[in-house]
Amino acid sequence: MNDEERELDGGSGGMTRAAFLAGAATSAVAATAAALAPLKDVTDLPSLEEFLQQHYKELTPEDKAAILERISKQVEKDYGVRPNLTDQPPIPGVEFGYALNIGRCIGCRKCVYACVKENNQSRDPQLQYIRVLKMRKGSIDVETSDHHYEGQVPEEGFYYMPVQCHQCRKAPCVKACPVKATWQEPDGVVVVDYNWCIGCRYCMAACPYWARRFNFAQPEIPAGELNPDMGYLSNRPRPKGVVEKCTFCLHRTRNGKYPACAEVCPTGSRKFGNLLDPESEVSQIIKNKRVYVLKEEVGTLPRFYYYFDL
Amino acid sequence: MINDLKDYFVFVGRCLAKTIEGDWRYFLWMTALSAVTLLGLNAYCKQFASGLMVTGMSDQVSWGLYIANFTFLVGMAAAAVMLVIPVYVYKDETLHDVVILGELLAVAVIVMCLLFVTADLGRPDRFWHMVPGIGKFNWPISMLSWDVIVLNGYLALNAHICGYLVYMVYCGRKPAKMWYLPFVFIAIFWAISIHTVTAFLYVGLGGRPFWNSAIVAPRFLASAFTAGPGFLILTLQFIRRLTKYQVSDKALMMLRSIVQVSMVINVFLLFCELFKEFYTDSAHVASAKYLFFGLHGHFGLVPWIWTAMALDAAALILLVLPLSKSLKYLDLACVLAIVGIWIEKGMGMVIPAFVPSQLGEIVEYFPTLNEWLICGGIWAFGLLLYTLFLKMTIPVLTGDLRPAGAAPGGPH
Known part of the structure; x- marks a missing residue:
């Protein structure tokens, strides 16, 4: 073994070695270049400004204005529409809450599609924030639910349980994020800064409600279907490789409108309002109806309640 | 100061020069690893595009697969501590000559861990950010x-310890305790911490009952202290066959004892976990059921885990029998244990927590070819790195590489 090494080291072996190494180095460079070739297909490299953008909470009002302008221009370029992109702050004295009448929901999934449209979710691959579970009456075990039911609704013997982000008071996803790219706003909404998320998906592992979605590919929205009313922390177009989620449509709700899912619901099963106002519809429901939260045992204290009439 | 730095760089340069020396087997090995790395x-x-x-x-x-490999490799890196403790805490010299090789392994493996996280x-x-x-x-x-x-x-600690001690051997000087001993002891706790923290990453999630178990960190450590020293048993035999570096059978047998005890504890803890899951038989058993027996007609992980169980069992039997005092059987046991633990901790630990959602x-979840290629690439790169580290270090340890002008020494 070592004798061989010594043989190679000595005498004419040196020349052979030099030639061999030179050849090896050349082929190594060529092979590396070939290996890197797929990089020529990269189309979405961040601009320098984008790359250096600071965390949302470090931005001055001027920074923010510049960023909103930059994103607006990009949207205009990509979709041919000038968006109305704002960063609406939370309303003081408001904490949003949601109540869903589990007895009334008929499982029509109008909320699912209204949400996709409102929030500019990717159509291909299709991404949805709301999942409606078709549950057998007499069971609350989600494992026996049907996620992909088709045909006429409501079906005899079943009830329907829509699930979306529960905007937990003790949100495990916020704790998980290693870079504070997701946090809870003063009005209770858990948001993601799509320009700060590193795409590690630890928040997705942490969420007990399967409320978070990841952009495995570049999101695609047909230009004509883009909703131009946008919020920075909600429904502006997302890049690939980041996590997104329901924000209670904060670009609408902070302007006094209902979330798209609540507005579209044909049965009036979806109620939305201010938990801090004792007279609001949600507060009244929580006070007077039979109310439960999903997976109470995980202790995340959701702001999303299910209720039923007697 | 400047001169010291210059000397150190000369040392690194000369060590690096050693990496382009070797026989055809070495170049074949390195070429193969480079090729797989490039495929990755x-x-x-x-994936980036x-x-x-x-x-x-x-x-x-x-x-x-990326996070599964990451989890397994954090354990491999932590395992260096199993060589450090006997030598530095119990002053047992049996493993003295191989400690540095364990620490070099830790450095290479941590680099692999960081690459796996980046790939994910x-x-x-x-x-x-x-x-x-x-x-x-x-x-x-x-x-x-x-x-x-x-x-x-941990990467910094081990890189420092290795860099310093090997340099001292090169210079023929006695290492100054203050420059390595405190780091060695910090590294002992640090090694335990890397695997504990990695376990807590999973344990801390209340929404994933399969992971939300206090026994995960001890399980991780036990399996790590099996797979890591097991890998070193194999590596050390390559080293003593291919270089002048002496590795005693006694050292290998001591590593065998470590692997043996760890494997027994590992299997015991696994049994404890399975008892809790299946005897309780609550709704939370769904993931474990999916893993071992399939759930509602889905059996994706069943072949994986039973392969792991079979490998673990075979390794355990070989290790506890005196048979494995023969290196042939010890090697076999190590290979079985490493592969078994890789599956158990990777596909068997990370994936089932997501099924059912x-x-x-x-x-x-079925990994794609592209994913396998990336994993293969990172493994090949890690082995490449470790081979380079050994190639740089061993001539120093055997006394073949000394400062210019110094008399070549014997084995230190």
Whole structure:
């Protein structure tokens, strides 16, 4: 073994070695270049400004204005529409809450599609924030639910349980994020800064409600279907490789409108309002109806309640 | 000071020069590793361009092979501590000559860990968001932020210890205790911490009952102290066959004892976990059921885990029998244990927690070819790195590489 090494080291072996190494180095460079070739297909490299953008909470009002302008221009370029992109702050004295009448929901999934449209979710691959579970009456075990039911609704013997982000008071996803790219706003909404998320998906592992979605590919929205009313922390177009989620449509709700899912619901099963106002519809429901939260045992204290009439 | 630095760089340069010496087997080995590394790099470039859609992961199973390998490798890195403790705490000299080889392994393996995490990121271009000071680090709240700190810290500690001790051997000087002993003892706790933190990453999630078990960290450590020293048993035999470096049978037998005890504890802890899951038989057993027996007609992980169980069992039997005092059987036992643990900790630990999903949906995970290529590439790169480290270090340890002008010494 070592004798061989010594043989190679000595005498004419040196020349052979030099030639061999030179050849090896050349082929190594060529092979590396070939290996890197797929990089020529990269189309979405961040601009320098984008790359250096600071965390949302470090931005001055001027920074923010510049960023909103930059994103607006990009949207205009990509979709041919000038968006109305704002960063609406939370309303003081408001904490949003949601109540869903589990007895009334008929499982029509109008909320699912209204949400996709409102929030500019990717159509291909299709991404949805709301999942409606078709549950057998007499069971609350989600494992026996049907996620992909088709045909006429409501079906005899079943009830329907829509699930979306529960905007937990003790949100495990916020704790998980290693870079504070997701946090809870003063009005209770858990948001993601799509320009700060590193795409590690630890928040997705942490969420007990399967409320978070990841952009495995570049999101695609047909230009004509883009909703131009946008919020920075909600429904502006997302890049690939980041996590997104329901924000209670904060670009609408902070302007006094209902979330798209609540507005579209044909049965009036979806109620939305201010938990801090004792007279609001949600507060009244929580006070007077039979109310439960999903997976109470995980202790995340959701702001999303299910209720039923007697 | 400047001169010292210059001397150190000369030392590193001369060590590096050693890496382009070797016989045809060495070059063949390195060429093969480079080729696989490049295949992996190529696959990663494809992933970088198209996004993680080229993997088998989904919104339901949002972590896969990368995090599975990462988890296994953190254990391999932590295992160096099993060589350090006898030598530095119990002053047992049996493993003295191989400690440094264990620490070098830790360095190479931590690099692999960092590569696996990077491969898993959706936005690798934003890695700087994780750098304390310039980014926005969610420390001490996020377990992942702890992991970033402990892994990089462990890398630095081991790199320092190896760099310093090998340099001292090269210079023929006695290492100054203050420059390595405190680091060695910090590294002991640090090694335990890297695997504990990695376990806590999973344990801390109340929404994943399969992971939310206090026994995960002890299980991780036990399996790590089996697979890590097991890998070294194999490596050391290559080293003593291919170089002049002496590795005694006694050292190998001591490593055997470590692997033996760890494997027994590992299997015991696994049994404890399985008892809790299956005897209780609550709704929380769904993931374990999916893993071992399949759930609602889905059996994706069943072949994996039973392979692991068979390998673990065979390794355990070989290790506890006196048979494995023969190196042939010991080697076999180590290979079985390493592969078994790799499956058990990777596919068997990371994936089932996602199946069924939090909302009871069953979406299975099957890694894609591209994912396998990236994993293969990172493994090959790790082996390449470790081979280079050994190639640089062993001539120093055998006394073949000394400062210019110094008399060549014998084995230290």
